[in-house]
Amino acid sequence: MxxxxxxxxxxxxxxxxxxxxxxxxxxxxxxxxxxxxxxxxxxxxxxxxxxxxxxxxSLYVPVPGGDIGQFQPALHWQNYPAAISQFWPELLRSFVFALIATVASLLIGYPMAYMIAVRARGRALLQGLLLVLLIAPFFTSFILRTVAWKQILADDAFVVTAMKWLHVLPPDGRLTATAFAVVAGLTYNFLPFMALPIYASLERLDTRLIEASGDLYASGPTTFWRVTMPLSMPGVVSGTLLTFIPASGDYVNSSLLGNPRSTAMIGQIVDSRFFRVVDYPTASVLSVVLMVAILILVALYIRRAGTEDLV
Missing domain, CATH: 1.20.5 (Single alpha-helices involved in coiled-coils or other helix-helix interfaces)
Structure with missing residues (x-):
């Protein structure tokens, strides 16, 4: 060929x-x-x-002359500035409460995760027992756990009585229907979401690195901040996101543990506007604003944290 x-x-x-x-x-x-x-x-x-x-x-407008709850499609962008100007305190309060609860969950959850993953390593029975205790709240309804927390912080409960006896609270002081109760409920309910990702990161930690740091004469705090914490940052970032995002839109804790005047969160407003006031556009506007704000904050946080596993 x-x-x-x-x-x-x-x-x-x-x-x-x-x-x-x-x-x-x-x-x-x-x-x-x-x-x-x-x-x-x-x-x-x-x-x-x-x-x-x-x-x-979110862009709908009421039907002219129609009944309450009747809306028609439109491009009424004025719904956004109107809703934000009216409910910005609740929106800001939601992020503040969620941020405080996230920090509190981190301060409580990291030592718990460290104890289970590092200190209890090699002792399967103890590690399993601690893990069961950590995830046990998931076996109970979210609302039931919040109601139980309401009973714990009741005016005649042991906590309030002891705080009054120690003069931490004034004689007429209370914990329910306060910002403290709402943040405490958020922290309690979302604590496992913080501790479990941190535990997963610490479980993969090579303890020989900690031993090497000690061999190089690093102190305990130095080893923690220079070795343990950086290696566990993917779990910390995951835990903070899993705590902050649902806590921002939560309304169960603020409804059961707070009061509608001074502790209302944006989830309560959305719930009332959708089911009680029947103001669908405003409820939709607040939902969109909350979603966009969370996306922006999460993007900035992930970029600032610099964890490649989450980008």
Whole structure:
């Protein structure tokens, strides 16, 4: 066969051995896309469409002359400044409460996770028992746990009585229906979300690094801040996000442990505007604002933390 004929044959059929390899690659990509279709369909139906509907509802206007709760589609962007100017204290309070609860959960949850992952390492029975105690609250309803916390902080309960006896609280002081009770409830309910990711990071920690730090004459605090804490940062970032995000939109703790005048959070406002006042546009506006604010704060936090596992 001549060189021209060989080139002509290759041009007509492709490189020798190329077609058999190309077809399996195409089939593999097609199969991967087919496997992704159920997940993509789920996201479109249960995430994308609800968000689009929420955005559309936030721009609705009342039907002229219609009954309460009747709205019609529009592009009324004035709903956003009106809702924000009216409910910015509740929005700000939600982030402040969530931030305080996140810091408190970190201060409480990190030692717990360290004890389980590092100090109890090698003692399977003790480690398992501590893990069970950590996740035990998940076996109880969120609302029941909050109601129980309300009983713990009741005016005639041991905590308030002891604080009054120690003169920490005035004789007419109380803990329920206060900001302290709301933050305490948030911290208690979301503490496992903080401790478990930190535990997962510390569980993978190579203890030989801690021993090497001691061999290099580093003190305990220096070893913690220079070795343990940096290696556990992915768990810290995950835990703070898993605590801060749901705590920002929580309304159960503020409803049961607080009062509607001074401790109301944005979740309560959304709930009342949607189910009681029947003001769907305002409820949608506040939901969108909360969602966008959380996305911005989370993006800034992840970028500042610099953990590549979460970017």
């Amino acid at each position: 001549s060189i021209a004929a060989a080139l002509g044959t290759e041009a007509a059929t492709g490189p020798v051995g190329g077609a058999p390899h190309a077809r399996p690659a195409v089939r593999a990509r097609s199969g991967a896309y087919l496997l992704l279709l159920p997940g993509l369909a789920y996201l479109v139906v249960f995430f994308v469409l609800p968000v689009v509907s929420l955005l559309a509802t």
